Amino acid sequence: MSQHKEVKLVTTHQLLAMKQRGEKISMLTAYDFSMATILDGAGIDVLLVGDSASNVMAGHETTLPITLDQMIYHAQSVVRAVKRALVVVDMPFGSYQGNSSEALRSAIRIMKESGAHSIKLEGGAEIKESITRILTAGIPVMGHLGLTPQSIYKFGTYTVRAKEEAEAQKLIEDAQLLQDLGCFALVLEKIPSALAKQVAEKLSIPVIGIGAGPNVDGQVLVVHDMLGITKEFKPRFLRRYAELADLMHDAVTRYVKDVKDHDFPSAEEAY
Numbered sequence: 001m002s003q004h005k006e007v008k009l010v011t012t013h014q015l016l017a018m019k020q021r022g023e024k025i026s027m028l029t030a031y032d033f034s035m036a037t038i039l040d041g042a043g044i045d046v047l048l049v050g051d052s053a054s055n056v057m058a059g060h061e062t063t064l065p066i067t068l069d070q071m072i073y074h075a076q077s078v079v080r081a082v083k084r085a086l087v088v089v090d091m092p093f094g095s096y097q098g099n100s101s102e103a104l105r106s107a108i109r110i111m112k113e114s115g116a117h118s119i120k121l122e123g124g125a126e127i128k129e130s131i132t133r134i135l136t137a138g139i140p141v142m143g144h145l146g147l148t149p150q151s152i153y154k155f156g157t158y159t160v161r162a163k164e165e166a167e168a169q170k171l172i173e174d175a176q177l178l179q180d181l182g183c184f185a186l187v188l189e190k191i192p193s194a195l196a197k198q199v200a201e202k203l204s205i206p207v208i209g210i211g212a213g214p215n216v217d218g219q220v221l222v223v224h225d226m227l228g229i230t231k232e233f234k235p236r237f238l239r240r241y242a243e244l245a246d247l248m249h250d251a252v253t254r255y256v257k258d259v260k261d262h263d264f265p266s267a268e269e270a271y
Helices: 002-006 012-020 033-041 068-079 100-114 125-136 149-155 165-181 193-202 244-260
Strands: 025-029 046-049 086-090 118-120 141-146 185-189 207-210 218-221
Touching (some): 012 025, 033 046, 046 068, 046 218, 068 086, 068 100, 100 118, 141 165, 165 193, 193 207
Parallel strands (some): 025 218, 046 086, 086 118, 118 141, 141 185, 185 207, 207 218
């Protein structure tokens, strides 16, 4: 019994305290029970049930096709596994843009049906009303600026954002706005390192980067990319910590061979 007392839940308040004392925040994506169990057990601070599930779990080219029901299903699976990490769920494309009542309904469904701890939305001033309504309902919100994959057809490319002065200025203003509205943290994706540093120093809330350099308050990666399960995706910001696709391919190849060669199951493995 005593060994379980050490497990202290990560909260939005603790993330703020981590920033204040200069402790970096670790964050990865998770979409299912088995993976979330491993990540949570390894001491990850935040698990993002990302709409990147659209790419790595469902095989779509963009994050746009994934539905609210599908996001809730993934979130339920992750929440069942978690004993410590803070769980953040992406609100999918179409569930909050342009209609704050719809945004509130979507956010409430995620929280009620999945048991997650918070939600994440992409964008700044243009989704101000949606963020305000969700926060009014007592639901913690994480912001997301820079490269916002749900707007991929507007950008037309997945290249680095905010290199031009005007876009950089808007990003700084949006970041301040998200903090002023009451967001508990902010993700900055694929922006120049110097700009990310500027934003992280300006804001009192934690700023978590993906392709935003080292001078932010934490880092997030897609778990399939970081573990080498996906092979095609090789952006500069990605560090692979394993090559699981190779290991899994090898294991399955050996299994196939053993079955074909009448080697599996052996006498010891039969009843």
